[in-house]
Amino acid sequence: MSTNDKDYDQRQLELMQLQLDQFEAGTINLSHLITGLNALLASVQTLSKDWKEAFKSEWWTLEQVHAVALDRKKTALSSEDDLLIKGAISHLRTLIASPR
């Protein structure tokens, strides 16, 4: 595990953070966020399996809300959906803040 690998992962974590910020600022949509987080998670190299599984679990909450909304042709997310998304984002921010 080289310093460059850690630097690289740090950049991916910062990009994850940026994605969450952009989503909450309304500059990217949920689909963009889900795709971006999944791509960034796939690219990290030094983080533990536990961390990645925890991250993926929170990602899955976002993905589940999005997939159901698409299939049900929802034009707006429900308050229950909002709660799920906010909870997942909060957990994701905690994970990003404490990589291991």
Added chain:
Amino acid sequence: MGAHLQSGMRRLWFLAVLLCLWPFAAQAITRTPFSLAPEPPQKPPLSLRLERGAPRQDSPPLLVVVRVWPDGRIGLFCGGDPIDHFDSDGRCIESGASAVGNFYYNGGPAGYVLNGIGSALNSYSGNNAYLGGYTAYLGTLYNEAGAMVSPSTYVNGLSSFGNNINTVYNDSGLLPAISYGTTSWNVGAVWSGAANINLATGQPVGNGVDQAEDILSGLAGTAGVAAGGVSLFNWATAPAATAPATATATADATPASTPIGQSGSPLNVSTADGVPSNTPSTVSGIDYSGHALDQMQSDGIMPSAVQNTINQGQSVVGKVAGTTVYYEPVNNITVVTDASSGRVVTVSYGQIRQ
């Protein structure tokens, strides 16, 4: 006459000073604000030139050369030493990271180097055996560009080179079969690099994505698909010479040429605004939403694996009302079904912790 001469000399002197300072200016504008790493020791800036033919013995240590052989091969050299991802003696490139990235880490004028390399590669638009390698360069450069603070300063050269590759792939269809696996992997690199630029800047870089898709469409129309299949891998994984065995089993209505991703290196197949690219379909008696099919294609998950997850996996009530979540630990696959439509609405790797 004397005044004219003096004025001309002053201009020349000004130009010389400007040229000397430019690498340092380029270095300053390309340094990312995100890095928390300690600043690397400063080294003299690299310079770049294009050479043709055999390597010269007198290359200065910090001159980066894009060397083009008469048969179309392209190589990168630093101080006469080939850069083959890792630099052997550390003069230009520290071990452990990609070459272009280390230009940056070593204080090199990354934008200048990248743009120069892109432009050099762009001069080759003919059909030859090294297109796969050129696409690899493109993907690497895009990825490195994504890590920079001002990628737009050098993406143009890469874009035009990528467009030339597209033209060649789509027009000739003569890519050697042995290059298919590597090439499709490199297309993934182009895509992921473009995505990285988008993530870093928030700006659309549709051209990079379009290039990847165009290259794929060119590949899909060639004999290599029938010979070995086209498999799309992300840049984070090792390139494969042929498609994985599972790719040939892509079931039912999905054409064999359809690109798929794999675990840990997903390929995004939905459209830019998130609308599924597939339409709802029934495969082996299971109804799928368009998004679920996109996800399966993206992650390289076969319908048989979904069926196995539903039949053999653990089921729990989903977080969204009306959904059921199935998880099969051997393949680490989760499937979500929606009772209101009776469809599988999404599929991917990993587990939802309740």
